[in-house]
Amino acid sequence: MIIEQPAIFLRWLFPHALWRMDRHQKSVYLTFDDGPIPEATPFILDTLDRFNAKATFFMVGENAVKYPHLLEEVRRRGHQVGNHTYNHLSGMRHFTWTYLANIKKADEILHTRLFRPPHGWIRTVQYRVLRHVGIKVVMWDVVTRDYSRLLTADDVLNNVKRYTRPGSIITFHDSLKSIDKLKHALPEALNWLQEQGYEFRTIE
Numbered sequence: 532m533i534i535e536q537p538a539i540f541l542r543w544l545f546p547h548a549l550w551r552m553d554r555h556q557k558s559v560y561l562t563f564d565d566g567p568i569p570e571a572t573p574f575i576l577d578t579l580d581r582f583n584a585k586a587t588f589f590m591v592g593e594n595a596v597k598y599p600h601l602l603e604e605v606r607r608r609g610h611q612v613g614n615h616t617y618n619h620l621s622g623m624r625h626f627t628w629t630y631l632a633n634i635k636k637a638d639e640i641l642h643t644r645l646f647r648p649p650h651g652w653i654r655t656v657q658y659r660v661l662r663h664v665g666i667k668v669v670m671w672d673v674v675t676r677d678y679s680r681l682l683t684a685d686d687v688l689n690n691v692k693r694y695t696r697p698g699s700i701i702t703f704h705d706s707l708k709s710i711d712k713l714k715h716a717l718p719e720a721l722n723w724l725q726e727q728g729y730e731f732r733t734i735e
């Protein structure tokens with residue numbers, strides 16, 4: 532549970548970040564990190580369409596540059612776009628201004644006020660600067676761990692079933708590490724969420 536759901540102290544450390552949305556509404560907020568890439572993003576978009584579900588895609592800038600048609604397709608289908616740095620940088624491993632410059636470089640392509648730090652690692656000073664300039668930092672309530680080589684597609688699905696609650700921000704990945712598992716887990720997860728009465732919403 533420490534991995535699938537963030538520890539309480541992290542929520543205290545970044546209290547103004549979005550960890551979970553309104554817990555009084557039976558809604559979930561699907562998010563996808565690290566794309567867009569042609570091996571994963573089209574399948575995810577088609578699957579979301581099947582369930583009339585919208586999501587927020589936190590994109591790596593260099594991927595958006597390589598595949599601008601996928602960036603536009605995500606927007607065309609009514610999904611939100613967020614910034615995930617230009618080179619998938621860890622905030623803990625880079626100086627503040629190097630990190631912020633990388634975010635700005637991605638924003639020149641993505642044009643969004645939503646930001647998710649790769650791996651959830653960000654220094655408090657970086658976080659404060661982003662807040663100061665009006666960037667909304669979006670974390671998560673559930674990590675499916677679809678990227679893990681130790682998990683099967685059914686494990687990913689079970690993480691959704693076990694940890695999702697009203698207002699959950701659920702994190703998947705449109706990446707090479709995840710796509711084989713998502714081909715089974717994503718449609719099954721969306722079907723289960725609908726059966727449970729959840730509404731799919733995007734982070735505005």
